[in-house]
Each structure stands twice: as C-alpha cells, then as structure tokens.
Amino acid sequence: MQSSIKQPFNNAQLELLKVFSHNLQENELMDLKRIIVKFFADKLITIADKKWDEDQLSDADMDALLAQKLRKIHS
Secondary structure, X not given: OOOOOOOOOOHHXXXXXXXXXXXXXXXXXXXXXXXXXXXXXXXXXXXXXXXXXXXXXXXXXXXXXXXXXXOOOOO
C-alpha cells in the first residue's frame, strides 16, 4: 500500500522556485509583485464581469450591494 506524502509547495510555487533560484534586486522584486497582483486582479475582474452579465445586474444592484454591511464583529 502506497502512502501519499503531501508536498509543502503547489505546482505554481515549485515553478517559481525554479525560475527565481537567484536573488532579485529590490526593484525587480517589486516588478514581480506587481505582475502577480495584476494576474490575480485580472482573473477576479473576469469572474466578476461574468457574474454581472449572467445575473444581469444593474448599477442600482451594485449600489444596494455596496450599502450592505456584510462583516460581523465578533466579541
């Protein structure tokens, strides 16, 4: 019976470790961070746009959503 050992890194992390096995200068590191943030922001915007279109949301719907208090404070 084989036991599966979970690796501490996912496939994206492993690939980045291989590519960036050397130290980056501070400005290069900031550029890389911006690229990663833009990648995930673009994915999120695409998902939000798709949901907006599927649900045929309006500006009034968005205003109502923004007016909701969705966070609960735990004491």
